[in-house]
Amino acid sequence: MRVFIAGIDGYLGWALAQYLTARGHAVAGADLFLRRQWVEEMGSWSATPVVDIETRLAAFEENFGTRLLFRTGDLCDYEFVETFFKEFQPEAIVHLGEMPSAPYSMQSVKHAAFTMNNNIVSTLNILFAMRDVVPDSHLVKLGTMGEYGTPNIDIPEGFFEIEYRGRKDTLPFPRQAGSWYHQTKVHDSNNVLFACKIWGLRSTDIMQGVVFGTRIDEMGDDERLLSRFDFDESFGTAINRFCAMSVIGHPLTPFGKGNQKRGFLPMRDSMQCLTLAIENPPITSAYRVFNQFEEVYSVNELADKVVKVAQELGLKDAVVRRVENPRKEMEEHYYKPDHQHLFDLGYQPTHDMEAELRIMINDLVRYRDRIEAKRDLLIPEIRWDGTRQKVGFIGR
Numbered sequence: 123m124r125v126f127i128a129g130i131d132g133y134l135g136w137a138l139a140q141y142l143t144a145r146g147h148a149v150a151g152a153d154l155f156l157r158r159q160w161v162e163e164m165g166s167w168s169a170t171p172v173v174d175i176e177t178r179l180a181a182f183e184e185n186f187g188t189r190l191l192f193r194t195g196d197l198c199d200y201e202f203v204e205t206f207f208k209e210f211q212p213e214a215i216v217h218l219g220e221m222p223s224a225p226y227s228m229q230s231v232k233h234a235a236f237t238m239n240n241n242i243v244s245t246l247n248i249l250f251a252m253r254d255v256v257p258d259s260h261l262v263k264l265g266t267m268g269e270y271g272t273p274n275i276d277i278p279e280g281f282f283e284i285e286y287r288g289r290k291d292t293l294p295f296p297r298q299a300g301s302w303y304h305q306t307k308v309h310d311s312n313n314v315l316f317a318c319k320i321w322g323l324r325s326t327d328i329m330q331g332v333v334f335g336t337r338i339d340e341m342g343d344d345e346r347l348l349s350r351f352d353f354d355e356s357f358g359t360a361i362n363r364f365c366a367m368s369v370i371g372h373p374l375t376p377f378g379k380g381n382q383k384r385g386f387l388p389m390r391d392s393m394q395c396l397t398l399a400i401e402n403p404p405i406t407s408a409y410r411v412f413n414q415f416e417e418v419y420s421v422n423e424l425a426d427k428v429v430k431v432a433q434e435l436g437l438k439d440a441v442v443r444r445v446e447n448p449r450k451e452m453e454e455h456y457y458k459p460d461h462q463h464l465f466d467l468g469y470q471p472t473h474d475m476e477a478e479l480r481i482m483i484n485d486l487v488r489y490r491d492r493i494e495a496k497r498d499l500l501i502p503e504i505r506w507d508g509t510r511q512k513v514g515f516i517g518r
């Protein structure tokens with residue numbers, strides 16, 4: 123299948139290009155290297171060294187025996203998207219090309235507006251280019267479990283049946299996003315659903331949980347193929363940050379009570395699930411929603427797991443110390459999202475989180491100096507109330 127990846131230089135995009143190519147798909151992709159710039163703006167860098175795109179592409183060709191069709195360009199530029207689609211004629215389009223960080227979007231009106239524009243317009247351009255160039259292709263759009271928030275009832279996969287004043291309907295489940303970034307994903311979902319309705323497009327909206335991991339097997343021993351691995355407060359996700367902290371003896375930092383729950387999945391499961399969605403498109407025009415995560419954990423449970431594995435690996439300074447929560451979010455809540463659709467397609471979860479953590483921590487020990495050099499960035503300072511000040515320790 124011809125698969126176009128928007129955001130192919132990013133954390134997931136670069137891994138997905140390898141995963142799909144290894145399975146015989148023809149992959150093309152675009153990127154403007156904004157992720158590299160945003161992390162630099164935060165004063166940080168990836169723990170794993172990220173080589174320039176030419177070196178990445180050369181490594182890809184050496185390892186996979188085929189050259190990626192890559193173009194540098196802005197998904198907010200309609201002409202760029204349309205021209206690329208005309209040239210490549212994708213059968214599947216995976217949209218990973220968005221600004222993915224909640225804290226980054228919460229910094230200022232400039233950052234919130236940039237995130238809104240970048241994410242919503244890029245998706246809109248892809249939808250219009252699909253309509254006009256490749257109407258039979260299938261959009262696999264990366265949304266987020268964070269669109270739902272943490273309601274006090276079970277979370278279905280996108281839609282739910284409701285009866286109100288004696289009448290019944292199936293409607294999109296209410297969204298309660300917790301950051302300007304997460305709000306962009308809600309707006310995207312509305313736009314994708316609408317485009318499917320009016321133009322008969324096919325789309326899978328992936329409500330993905332928090333991803334963790336340094337690698338997938340396809341990367342082998344070639345350092346140039348490794349994913350980027352961010353650990354700063356904006357672009358590092360919770361488990362990834364905890365693993366980075368454990369290797370330099372920095373306390374792991376659950377926010378607030380640490381009982382907030384999320385769905386998590388290792389990068390290798392994210393690849394498996396995205397590929398299942400790509401290889402099993404809806405037959406006819408449809409907007410379908412997959413909740414994509416492996417298991418639900420609280421942040422405290424994760425921190426404890428990371429400490430356990432780190433200590434087993436000889437990192438005796440790994441400890442947990444909760445910090446003030448810079449976000450506005452529920453720290454204790456009900457959380458029960460459904461996730462059946464991917465299992466129906468054959469998803470086999472990795473399950474062994476400790477094995478994954480061992481791989482990650484071993485990888486990161488090699489790059490300890492790069493994490494140590496940015497130690498000062500581990501304690502967050504971007505607060506949801508608009509102020510900016512490092513949070514303090516509050517617990518064990």
Ligand code: USQ
Pocket residue numbers: 222223224225265266267268269330331332333358359360361363375376377378380382384385421449451
């Ligand atoms: N958290 C801590 N300590 C930390 C970092 C985070 O307790 O040092 C907490 C946060 O307060 C939050 C949870 O861990 O309750 C998850 O935070 P996160 O930074 O790992 O993830 P989040 O901001 O939700 O965003 C990440 C990705 C985003 C994706 C989302 C999926 O950056 O692109 O959409 O995960 S989900 O969380 O399911 O919405």
